[in-house]
Amino acid sequence: xxxxxxxxxxxxxxxxxxxxxxxxxxxxxxxxxxxxxxxxxxxxxxxxxxxxxxxxxxxxxxxxxxxxxxxxxxxxxxxxxxxxxxxxxxxxxxxxxxxxxxxxxxxxxxxxxxx
Amino acid sequence: xxxxxxxxxxxxxxxxxxxxxxxxxxxxxxxxxxxxxxxxxxxxxxxxxxxxxxxxxxxxxxxxxxxxxxxxxxxxxxxxxxxxxxxxxxxxxxxxxxxxxxxxxxxxxxxxxx
Numbered sequence: 001x002x003x004x005x006x007x008x009x010x011x012x013x014x015x016x017x018x019x020x021x022x023x024x025x026x027x028x029x030x031x032x033x034x035x036x037x038x039x040x041x042x043x044x045x046x047x048x049x050x051x052x053x054x055x056x057x058x059x060x061x062x063x064x065x066x067x068x069x070x071x072x073x074x075x076x077x078x079x080x081x082x083x084x085x086x087x088x089x090x091x092x093x094x095x096x097x098x099x100x101x102x103x104x105x106x107x108x109x110x111x112x113x114x115x
Numbered sequence: 116x117x118x119x120x121x122x123x124x125x126x127x128x129x130x131x132x133x134x135x136x137x138x139x140x141x142x143x144x145x146x147x148x149x150x151x152x153x154x155x156x157x158x159x160x161x162x163x164x165x166x167x168x169x170x171x172x173x174x175x176x177x178x179x180x181x182x183x184x185x186x187x188x189x190x191x192x193x194x195x196x197x198x199x200x201x202x203x204x205x206x207x208x209x210x211x212x213x214x215x216x217x218x219x220x221x222x223x224x225x226x227x228x229x
Contacts, residue, residue: 004158033216040124042205042221043159058216090158102147102209104217106158 003027004107006091012113019078021110023091031094032074033104034058034066036087043090049074081114088112117142117208121220129228134193136223138180138206141187148189149207149217150180159205165189176200201227 004025013019023032030051035043035058045058047066055066063085067075078085088111092104122137140146147166151159163174170182180191189206206220 035219040221042121043219045216048216092159102217103149103161103164106151106160108158 004091004093004105006089006107006110008110009108010111012115013081014115015082017081017114019081019112021076021089021091021112023074023076023107025072025091025093025105025107027093027095027105028071029093029095029105030071032068033092033094034064034074034076035090035092036060036085037090037109038087046076046089078112078114081112083114086112086114117146117218119206119208119218119220121204121206121223123223124221125224125226127226127228128196130198131195134178134191134196134200134225136191136204136206136225138189138191138220139187140189140206140208142208147209148180148182149209150174150178150189150191151205151207151219153203153205153222155202162191162204196225196227198227198229201225 007022033048034046037043044060046064049055049068052068065077088109090109091107094104118141120139149164150162152162153159162178163172165172165182173179178193203222203224205222207217209217
């Protein structure tokens, strides 16, 4: 089974709708991240969480919110989706305490289309 | 502040040719450096990482990268390209300070022709 899972894998929605993307991990890592990927722009950090009580904005947090329900779960919400939020979204985890030096482990991604 | 620049958004090579993907970084503290690969319709997979040990780092699938502090570079190479190497490659930087996340470059798409 995959260590980092994302649901749904694909989603098509309409402008103005509220959307939640979910991420679960079985790696036991404290740190979790949400990125969006757009062609030619690489990965941009939306939000990150270093533990259940610690949530931090990334470089492109406007229009997004997150919830860290448990160590293993980190959800990303689009309160009112707009077309320029059409992108591929990745969840990732890391655990600096295991000597992995910041290495992040990625989920398979969620492809979101906002019409 | 940290940043990563990947030179060349698209690189094309012939099967069997040398692969060279360029990455330059900027960091005010000793960096950790990573190369990730993304195959079509998949997530990101770690190829290799530099964490202040050996400057020449070997990764999976015969890829390697050399950390050159004087040039602030971490270029990725492979002696002989395979068709299966066609993918998008991302260079990323973080630091050994607590509370930092990965900063990614914009990616380089590698095409391999027969």
